[in-house]
Amino acid sequence: MADDIATSHPSRVVALAEAATDARALLSVRDLTVEFQTGQGRFEAVHRVGFDVAKGQVLGVVGESGSGKSVTALALMRLLPDHAARISGGRIVFDGSDIVPMREAEMCRIRGRRIGMIFQDPTTSLNPIFTIGHQLREGLRVHLGLGRAAANRRAEELLNLVRLPSARAALDKYPHELSGGMRQRVMIAMALACEPQLLIADEPTTALDVTTQAQILELLRDLQQQMGMAIMLITHDLGVVAEFADAVQVMYAGRIVERAPVSRLFANPAHPYTQGLLYSMPALEEEDPPVLPAIPGMVASPFAMPMGCPFHPRCALASDVCRAAVPPLNPIAHAHSAACWHVDAMMAA
Amino acid sequence: MLAYAARRLMLLPISLFLVALVTFVVLRLTGNPVDIFLDVTSTPEQVAALTEKLHLDEPIPIQFLIFLRDLAQGDFGVSLQFNEPALSTVFQRLGGTLQLAGTGLLIAIVVGVILGLVCAVWRDRFADLAISSVAVAGQSMPSFWLGILLIQLFALKLGWLPTSGAGGWRHMILPAVTLATFLLPNIILITRASVLEMSGEQFVIAARAKGLSRLRVLLTHVLPVSLNPLLSFLGIQIGTLMGGSIITETIFAWPGVGRLMLTSISNRDVPVVEAGVLVIAVGIVLTNLAVDLLQMLIDPRIRRH
Numbered sequence: 046m047a048d049d050i051a052t053s054h055p056s057r058v059v060a061l062a063e064a065a066t067d068a069r070a071l072l073s074v075r076d077l078t079v080e081f082q083t084g085q086g087r088f089e090a091v092h093r094v095g096f097d098v099a100k101g102q103v104l105g106v107v108g109e110s111g112s113g114k115s116v117t118a119l120a121l122m123r124l125l126p127d128h129a130a131r132i133s134g135g136r137i138v139f140d141g142s143d144i145v146p147m148r149e150a151e152m153c154r155i156r157g158r159r160i161g162m163i164f165q166d167p168t169t170s171l172n173p174i175f176t177i178g179h180q181l182r183e184g185l186r187v188h189l190g191l192g193r194a195a196a197n198r199r200a201e202e203l204l205n206l207v208r209l210p211s212a213r214a215a216l217d218k219y220p221h222e223l224s225g226g227m228r229q230r231v232m233i234a235m236a237l238a239c240e241p242q243l244l245i246a247d248e249p250t251t252a253l254d255v256t257t258q259a260q261i262l263e264l265l266r267d268l269q270q271q272m273g274m275a276i277m278l279i280t281h282d283l284g285v286v287a288e289f290a291d292a293v294q295v296m297y298a299g300r301i302v303e304r305a306p307v308s309r310l311f312a313n314p315a316h317p318y319t320q321g322l323l324y325s326m327p328a329l330e331e332e333d334p335p336v337l338p339a340i341p342g343m344v345a346s347p348f349a350m351p352m353g354c355p356f357h358p359r360c361a362l363a364s365d366v367c368r369a370a371v372p373p374l375n376p377i378a379h380a381h382s383a384a385c386w387h388v389d390a391m392m393a394a
Numbered sequence: 395m396l397a398y399a400a401r402r403l404m405l406l407p408i409s410l411f412l413v414a415l416v417t418f419v420v421l422r423l424t425g426n427p428v429d430i431f432l433d434v435t436s437t438p439e440q441v442a443a444l445t446e447k448l449h450l451d452e453p454i455p456i457q458f459l460i461f462l463r464d465l466a467q468g469d470f471g472v473s474l475q476f477n478e479p480a481l482s483t484v485f486q487r488l489g490g491t492l493q494l495a496g497t498g499l500l501i502a503i504v505v506g507v508i509l510g511l512v513c514a515v516w517r518d519r520f521a522d523l524a525i526s527s528v529a530v531a532g533q534s535m536p537s538f539w540l541g542i543l544l545i546q547l548f549a550l551k552l553g554w555l556p557t558s559g560a561g562g563w564r565h566m567i568l569p570a571v572t573l574a575t576f577l578l579p580n581i582i583l584i585t586r587a588s589v590l591e592m593s594g595e596q597f598v599i600a601a602r603a604k605g606l607s608r609l610r611v612l613l614t615h616v617l618p619v620s621l622n623p624l625l626s627f628l629g630i631q632i633g634t635l636m637g638g639s640i641i642t643e644t645i646f647a648w649p650g651v652g653r654l655m656l657t658s659i660s661n662r663d664v665p666v667v668e669a670g671v672l673v674i675a676v677g678i679v680l681t682n683l684a685v686d687l688l689q690m691l692i693d694p695r696i697r698r699h
Contacts, residue, residue, distance in 0.1 A: 156602065158605055161603075169596035170596045170599075171600070172597045172601065174692055183601070187605055188605055221695050238604075
């Protein structure tokens, strides 16, 4: 009987095996749940999310605002706003040790040293009253114990590394004296200062104009190849993922709904939400694009999460089972999983 | 920044002219000093002599011009109470006031910023609720009343500190603490609000993401950015501090400009009042200039002009 289930539902066995963390992975997240406590009540912004990032891998995380992708990133850094949010379950194993129960002092040795992070808006991410050099030196002095002169030399090297023009002069500049693109280069330099094994980039190009976006992405890709770090790239822009990531996972309403290697996801999207995202991308070759199809409806409110699959109110395929039960994230092909009751129908189509 | 300071200093005479005008008008509206300084037995000749000496027989506009001319030479006339140049009378007491106001301000800033930080760090916890509610209550408590209570407790009941007057540092404690309470509650509440507001800024999370500890981020990133609203408040409130000095110096019989002003006003010692008001006005203008320069020093974005 047990054999029977295993053969007819190979996915279950794999799902059970997956609950263990992957020792070879640089980052192995299992069942991560983040709970928010607000004036309007309690809700889970991230629900039992699990994924791995291998050494040197670029993982794209895609989803709309409110899908839980930024909250996941902050949870990995243990930087959730502590009066409002907490990790209520799960494990985050980074380089062999679980960081969820770690003391703050230990976390301080990981943040900025072994995991770097860059943020969406480089304008508000730099302290307006300190020079670029000062803000770059801080991390170097704390983590590497460099003296002022050594930290300054390293800071200049870093600015050259991120191809900031006239790096030496920029050290004495204040954030408001730089352009948005230059500020994001500074943020990248800061995040990479101690050559971290993992870089979390939370919408690194969203606040920039289109040409600058391309330059920053190119810079990130070059640095990734040069330094070999893993990157978790959070974005709502599938185009960015297509250019840059090795694997991609799609998040919706605090859950991972689909995960696949990039080429596979673009060729064979299995989840109706992923398909919706792909169809709402403008195709570059079209001179005069038609009106883009949009996914109908709104992201589910965390306070009024629908029963069953959280996507069903917006889904054309929704049936009774979708309204009754949350679909598990099951493997459907090699390295490809999706959380949809109608996956088979989708793939056949 | 130096050019800016120089420009601001060039505006100083205009501020002083306006202060002089107001002082001049108000003092002349409140009665004739001759009546106070000469008793009922004085002869009409004495009255005429004093009137002429104070130029009170001239038309008001001429009096003002004479006043301005003397002012330009630093000559406010001779104190009617002390029979010495009014300006030096004021300067003799200035040290006492600066000492008291400086100590009071220092206590208010140090204690206020620390308590404000404590409130912000332990927001909505016991420490915050306790300190904030005492601060709100303190805002509505008259400080002169606190001064009297302090005298009763520490000077009369316990006998630890002298009741009044000037001497060693022990004389300074009660008046300085009293004066500090004029500003302390607001400094606590402004620091708390400002630190809480700045703690939500993205650059605070970015600084933590670099691996800086919570305390280090609070002290080296959040606190400096939070100081500017506090400095603006202090610039505006320097007048309150002066008013507080008058009250405090009077309660504790502290020999300063504040108490001198009060007695000079009741005695209609016009030259001393005029000199005192102008010295205080210069002090307020210079303090505000210092506040602006400090803010520019802290925040480079203000330096652009």
